[in-house]
Amino acid sequence: MSQDKKVAIVTGSAVSLGNAIATRLAKDGFRVVLQDISQENLDKAKKEFDNQGFESIAVVGDVSKRDDQFNVVKEAVKAFGKVDVFVNNAGVESVEPFLEIEEKEIDRVFNINIKGVIFGTQVAAEQMKTQDSVGKIINACSIAGHESYEMLSLYSATKHAVRSFTHSTAKELAQYNIRVNAYCPGVADTPMWERIDAAFVEHKGYEPKQAWKEFTQGILVGRPQEPNDVANLVSFLASDDANYITGQTILTDGGMVFR
Structure with a gap:
């Protein structure tokens, strides 16, 4: 096994x-460590990676548990000898009125x-x-780390925290030749957005899909986000081309939030 190939861990993958x-x-040539809390989903993902000929291992883990985070790196080093990229992707949303x-x-x-x-960091x-x-x-932030949204107060607070944490750790870790950045997705047609839309219907009297239409109609590039739009940015941040970039929380939202 070549030691020249880089190794990436992606949580919630x-x-x-x-x-x-x-x-x-993986398509970029990384050996990938898949990590997720669901063994069933992880097994399916690992099988798909194997079918495509990607070098990978799969490690079940809960990112909120420190021991699990340390274990995924231990398993990565055991399998591949190093860790070049760590993507703190795993996250959850919360959609409800603040008072509740x-x-x-x-x-x-x-x-x-x-x-x-x-x-993870x-x-x-x-x-x-x-x-x-x-x-x-590379951390998962959000447009909600730059702008605060009603019904998403808790989620927005956590993403603002991730944004600040990205800045602080970039400063502390620079001396070790470690770059810390974050990607900030916008609005995608995902189960998360189905839950957001449903919460607006329940708590604000919206019609179904009304919240979705309000959030997406102003996107400058004219369409909602797709997973590859975000993966493209992470690919760049993980590459040598981004070696001069650190402490940045980069919006990839098609033109919604301007900071």
Whole structure:
């Protein structure tokens, strides 16, 4: 096995956006570590990677648990000898009026969206510090990390935290030749947006799909986001072409939010 090929870990990569990112990195020539909380989804993703001839391993894990995050890097190093790129992709949304948010929901969303990124960044940095190469940590932010949306107060708060954390860790880890950046997706036709639309119907008296239409009608490029739109940005940030970029939270939303 060639040690020249780079190694990428992508959390939450069994389905949806995370899977699109992992697939793109595999096509770019990375050996990929798939990580997800669902063993069933992970098995399906691993089988598809095997069918396409990609070099990969699959590690089940919960990003909100520090031991699981450290384990995925341990397994990556055991299999491939190093970690060049760590993508903190796993995350969850929360859609409800602020006054109705319960403590258990705060804990759920903060544990995954913030603790997961913190633990992933810690373990990735500890490994990358030992390597004689440029390390890349790439975080999942959002347009909700630049703009705060009603009905998405909790989610927006976590993504603002990820944005700030990206800035701070880029400053602290620069001395170790580690770059830290984030990708900020916009509006995609996903199960998450079905839940957002349903919440607007339930709590604000919207018609079905009204929220979706309001959010998407102003996108300058004229269409909602697709998974590959985000995977393309992550591919660039993971590449040597992005070695001079750090501490940035880059919007890939088709022209919605301007910062």
